[in-house]
Amino acid sequence: MxxxxxxxxxxxxxxxxxxxxxxxxxxxxxxxxxxxxxxxxxxxxxxxxxxxxxxxxxxxxxxxxxxxxxxxxxxxxxxxxxxxxxxxxxxxxxxxxxxxxxxxxxxxDQQEAIARVRVHLQLRHLTHTLEEQVRDRTQALSQALEELQHSHLQVIQSEKMSALGNLVAGVAHEINNPIGCVVGNVSAVEATIKDLFGVIDLYGKHFPNPGAEIEDELETVDLDYLREDLPKLVKAMRDGSDRIVCISRSLSIFSRADSDRKQAFNLHDGIDSTILILRHRLKANKHRPEIQVLMDYGDLPLVECFPGQINQVFMNILANAIDAIDESNQGRSFIELEANPNWIKVQTEIGVNHVQIAISDNGFGMSQEVRSRVFDHLYTTKTVGKGTGLGLAIAQQIIEEKHGERSK
Ligand SMILES: Nc1ncnc2c1ncn2[C@@H]1O[C@H](COP(=O)(O)OP(=O)(O)O)[C@@H](O)[C@H]1O
Ligand SMILES: [Mg+2]
Known part of the structure; x- marks a missing residue:
């Protein structure tokens, strides 16, 4: 041997x-x-x-x-x-x-001693080989598992993004035509109303005594009130439709279908559109006042990236912040929360050859244990149905692999 x-x-x-x-x-x-x-x-x-x-x-x-x-x-x-x-x-x-x-x-007994030594040397050799095999197998298995989780994430990520992206882009596109019609016509309505009142005034000037029937009618409809109120109604319509245009634009920015090449993107547009899409979750509800979003934007240049994916990262992180705030608020009264408002802060900054985006919230934060595991595939502290444990794993993959050094 x-x-x-x-x-x-x-x-x-x-x-x-x-x-x-x-x-x-x-x-x-x-x-x-x-x-x-x-x-x-x-x-x-x-x-x-x-x-x-x-x-x-x-x-x-x-x-x-x-x-x-x-x-x-x-x-x-x-x-x-x-x-x-x-x-x-x-x-x-x-x-x-x-x-x-x-x-x-x-x-x-020479024979016996040698036989015993030989058996134990063989046993030791076998044990070693076995241990080595187990080690190799375990390593191969954990590597396979890691690769599997990895591709799993990519599949989820790309499927979810393309389904969601298509839906959102489709909705935005469908809204554009009718809302364009409203926005365009509101101006025409304003002009027409002005004309109509002009004509009425002209009648009044040339026929100051139009007769009892017309005078009664003018009193009933309260012409002076109409003259004041109608432009306000039209303005409200204009504001509403402007907001729809804004939302539709944000939806398009948010879901920007990613080509296979990076494109120059204004990251602030990405953050703003994501926040707008999350507005319904930020707004006041019966448990708490509105969550304040504090923006502290630096002077960022356009950044070459996959905008749809980057927005997904903003979405995952901001949604986590809202989840954390809502969870931290449990057991606190509305009045207490009004005195200590919830906030999410988004700071952007330009470095030597990088941009830095920091998102923080005043929820309960993370323990050391949670912090060491947040990027783990399927790690979540939320209840079933609320958390998937994939948000930050996907975010990490997008940033490190699609946009990091290795992606160049
Ligand atoms: N802003 C935050 N405050 C506190 N904990 C957080 C925050 N963001 C993430 N976490 C923790 O990280 C875990 C993993 O987050 P994530 O990967 O997005 O999965 P999920 O949100 O589905 O649980 C969360 O379950 C939570 O425990
Ligand atoms: Mg999450």
Whole structure:
């Protein structure tokens, strides 16, 4: 057997000579130690595949050597075979109790001793091979799992994005025509109303006494009130439709279908459109006042990126902030929250060759444990149906892989 490096420990030179001679005939490599201390030193310096250990030795005896070897991680798995006198049953039992794998009896039966040594060397070799195989397999499996999770994320990400993106882009597109019609016509209505009042005024000027029927009617409809109110109604319509245009534009920006090439994108547009889409969640409800969104925007240049994906990142992070705030608010009254308003802060800044976007909230924050796991696939602290544990894993993938150094 190739890996047969044996340390033989015995204080008796005659014994040593006999056993070494026998072992050498098998082609094993032998090293000897003549006392316990020497044995410990040699075993630690250059760990053998097996140790043949005498029990009775001056100084540190065999049992103590065995104990110390087992206690040291570097030597604990070296198989130890005790050499004991034939009649000494106590020693045999004690030796096995201390972790020895076997014993051989003195005087030696050469055949038997060699057979035992061979079995234990083989066992050790097999154990090692097995351990190695297990290690390799485990590594291969965890790598496969990681790859699987990875591609899983990509599938979810791309499916979700394309389904959502198509839907949102479709809605935005469909809204554009009718709302364009409203916006265009509101101006025409304003002009027409002005004209109509002009005509009425002209009639009044030329026919100051139009007769009882017309005068009664003018009183009933309250012409002066109409003159004042109608432009207000039209203005409200104009404001409403302007908002729809704004929302529709945000939807288009948010869902910007990503081409396979990066494009120059105004990140602030991305953040603004995401916030607008999340407005219904930010607004006041019966549990709390509106969440304030504080923007502290730096002077960012256009950034080459995949805008749809970057918006997805903003969405995942901002939605988490709202979730965290809502959860932190539990048990607090509306009045209490009015005094300490909830906020989400978005700060952007330009660095030497990077832009930095920091999003913070005044929710309960994250413990060290949560912080170390937030990017883990499927890690969530939220109830089923509320959290998927994919938001930040996807965000990380988008930033690091699609936009990081490796993506260049
Ligand atoms: N703003 C935040 N405040 C506190 N905890 C957060 C915040 N953002 C993320 N977390 C924690 O990180 C976890 C993982 O987030 P995420 O990957 O988006 O999955 P999910 O939102 O579906 O739970 C959350 O369950 C939450 O515990
Ligand atoms: Mg989330």
């Amino acid at each position: 190739s890996n047969g490096f044996i340390l033989v420990v015995d204080d008796n030179p005659t014994n040593l000579a006999v056993i070494c001679q026998a072992l050498r005939t098998e082609g094993w490599q032998i090293r000897i130690a003549m006392n316990g201390e020497d044995a410990l030193r040699k075993a630690t310096q250059n760990p053998p595949d097996l140790i043949l250990l005498d029990v009775q030795m001056p100084g540190i005896n065999g049992f103590e050597v065995c104990k110390r070897l087992k206690a040291d991680e570097a030597t604990s798995d070296i198989p130890i075979i005790f050499m004991t006198a034939l009649s000494d049953t106590d020693s045999k039992v004690k030796g096995l109790g201390l972790g020895a794998v076997d014993y051989v009896t003195k005087p030696f």
